[in-house]
Structures are given as structure tokens and as C-alpha cells.
Amino acid sequence: MNTKYNNWFDSKYYHILYKNRNHQEAREFIKKLIKHLKLKRKSKVLDAGCGKGRHSIEIEKLGHIVTGIDLSKNSIKFAKKFENSNLNFIVHDISKPLNMEFDAVLNLFTSFGYYERDKDLEILLSLQKNLNINGIGVIDFFNIKTVKDNLVKKEEVILENIKFKIVREIDKLSVTKEISFSDNNIDFKFKESVNTLSIIDFRNYFKKTDLEIIQVFGDYDLNKFKKDTSPRLIIIFKKKSQSN
Ligand SMILES: C[S@@+](CC[C@H](N)C(=O)[O-])C[C@H]1O[C@@H](n2cnc3c(N)ncnc32)[C@H](O)[C@@H]1O
Structure with a gap:
């Protein structure tokens, strides 16, 4: 298992191999997700593990204030071309909380699980710290069963x-x-x-936090998660202390 940041994500070859990564899919998913989360206009959103910013860019277009963070300097350099007063990108480790709170914290397209399992929990706790009391969080990971x-x-x-x-x-x-x-x-x-994390592993991680899972979807159309067939594992969570 890698203990330090995987420089593959920062290499120019990663960007050549994945240059055709699907922007249309990101746009449609974000529209559905943001609508589902019922975010008020000008909500503060953290895109943790934003890569080159394809989701952040779409979220800002929907009227929100977005911060994208990623450890890949090259990805952030690229994303910065799209910055404006409501969209900014920072080179930052998602296991270290930023000194601010967000209405939504998102970790999209398998930007989780690249280290030892202790570090997974550290990342979750960092997302928790960055979430405001009434905030909502999303982790979009693969479904290990269908990957297998x-x-x-x-x-x-x-x-x-x-x-x-x-x-x-x-x-x-x-x-x-x-x-x-x-x-x-x-x-x-x-x-x-990437760690082979199942929904059970995530539930066990969540037990060690002050966060609770409120919904689980299985694809980018937000259909219900089915262990045997869903392509994705999309976990929606909030703080336990939140009343509704
Ligand atoms: C599969 S890519 C997805 C990128 C982006 N969310 C997208 O959908 O285009 C995973 C990303 O997670 C980032 N990442 C992994 N571990 C990280 C960490 N500890 N802090 C910040 N970024 C990290 C990688 O640099 C990479 O950009």
C-alpha cells in the first residue's frame, strides 16, 4: 500500500491517459446531485480531491461558491485557468482540514482510499471538520463487487x-x-x-466519526445502491448533531 502521495496523479502521463475523462457525465451528475442536496444559492462547497476541477466548475456554474483541493500540483495548475471570484483551487491534502466550514463537502469519482486504512479515517474526520453544522457530505466511490x-x-x-x-x-x-x-x-x-472498501467498511468508518450516513445511491442517475449490480457507491452523510 502506498504510504505517501501517489505521484502518478501528478505525472503528465496520467493526464494523457485520462484526457478523455467524461465531462458530460460530470455535468449531468452534478446537476442531479446538487438538485438532490437542495443547496441554497451561494452555498459554500468543498470539492475534496478535485483533480482538474471538472465537478467544481459545474457546481460554480450552478450558482455556488466552490473551493477545489487536490495534492496534484499539475491538476491544480490546470484548474486554476477556470478560477473566478466564486471558484478557487488550492494544492492541499484532503486529510488536513482547511480552516473554514462548508455547506457541502464532496469527494467525487474515487478520490478516497489511496493510503492505509488509518488515513481513510483521517480523511473522513477532516471532511467532518470542514462541514458546517447543517451541512451535507458526499463520497462517490466504486462498488467493489462490480469492479471485481x-x-x-x-x-x-x-x-x-x-x-x-x-x-x-x-x-x-x-x-x-x-x-x-x-x-x-x-x-x-x-x-x-485503492483500498477495497465496501459499504460495510464505510459504515464502520462512519461509526468512528460524528457523521451519519443518510442515503446510499448506486449510480450517477441516483438510483438506489444495489450491492450486486450498481457501478458506484455514493454515500450521502450529515453530522449526527443535525436535527433534521
Ligand atoms: C481518480 S482522481 C479523481 C479526480 C476528480 N475528482 C475527477 O473526478 O476528475 C482522484 C484524485 O484524488 C486526488 N487525491 C488522492 N489523495 C489525495 C489527498 N490525500 N489529498 C488531495 N487529493 C488527493 C488525486 O490527486 C486525484 O486527483
Whole structure:
């Protein structure tokens, strides 16, 4: 398991391999999610693990005040091109709370689970600290059952004249992706490893916080989570001390 930040996310090759990441899907999901969360206009929203900002940008367009944070300097550099008075991006570790509170804290598209399990809890506690008393939180993770069932063990993708060889494995603890390729006659190998967290693991984490899960969805259309078939595990939570 990686104990330090995975520099794969900050490498230019990560951005080549995922340059076609789906913006349309992000836009539609955000519209549905923000409507569901019933956020008032000008709500303060934290996008924790924002990457290049595709969700943050859409949330700001819907009339909210958004802060996107990510440890990838290159992703934040890119996202900063879209900054305005209601949208800003900071290089920041999501396991360390910012010195402010938000009406909504979001952790989207598997931006969780890249470290030891203690660190997962640290991240959850940091999200809790950044959430105001009446705030609402969202963690959008993969559904480990369908990842297992549909695992493509080996894949080759050619982009910008680079042949990326991807090998995926799952064991009890993590889903690992090894990406190897050569560029200008230099060989590269990166590894991305995510904890195999199920809804039960998340429920156990939440028990150790002052947060409670209020709803669980299974896809970006916000259909109910079904353990065996849902592609995603989307957890909506609030503070236990919140009255309604
Ligand atoms: C799969 S990407 C998703 C990015 C973005 N949410 C999106 O949907 O485009 C996961 C992101 O989590 C970020 N990340 C992982 N651990 C982090 C940490 N401790 N602090 C800040 N960002 C982190 C990575 O840098 C990466 O940008």
C-alpha cells in the first residue's frame, strides 16, 4: 500500500491517459446531485480531491461558491485557468482540514482510499471538520463487487503515440493498477492502488466519526445502491448533531 502521495496523479502521463475523462457525465451528475442536496444559492462547497476541477466548475456554474483541493500540483495548475471570484483551487491534502466550514463537502469519482486504512479515517474526520453544522457530505466511490466482477485484467491503450500497458489486480486489501509504457526510449512504470472498501467498511468508518450516513445511491442517475449490480457507491452523510 502506498504510504505517501501517489505521484502518478501528478505525472503528465496520467493526464494523457485520462484526457478523455467524461465531462458530460460530470455535468449531468452534478446537476442531479446538487438538485438532490437542495443547496441554497451561494452555498459554500468543498470539492475534496478535485483533480482538474471538472465537478467544481459545474457546481460554480450552478450558482455556488466552490473551493477545489487536490495534492496534484499539475491538476491544480490546470484548474486554476477556470478560477473566478466564486471558484478557487488550492494544492492541499484532503486529510488536513482547511480552516473554514462548508455547506457541502464532496469527494467525487474515487478520490478516497489511496493510503492505509488509518488515513481513510483521517480523511473522513477532516471532511467532518470542514462541514458546517447543517451541512451535507458526499463520497462517490466504486462498488467493489462490480469492479471485481468486471475486472479487465490486461489492457493496452495508445494515446499520443504512447502505448500504455495496464495490468489490474484485486486482492483482499486493494485494487491495483500497474501502468507501464515507454516514451522517448525511457521506460516508465506507475502503480495506483485503492483500498477495497465496501459499504460495510464505510459504515464502520462512519461509526468512528460524528457523521451519519443518510442515503446510499448506486449510480450517477441516483438510483438506489444495489450491492450486486450498481457501478458506484455514493454515500450521502450529515453530522449526527443535525436535527433534521
Ligand atoms: C481518480 S482522481 C479523481 C479526480 C476528480 N475528482 C475527477 O473526478 O476528475 C482522484 C484524485 O484524488 C486526488 N487525491 C488522492 N489523495 C489525495 C489527498 N490525500 N489529498 C488531495 N487529493 C488527493 C488525486 O490527486 C486525484 O486527483
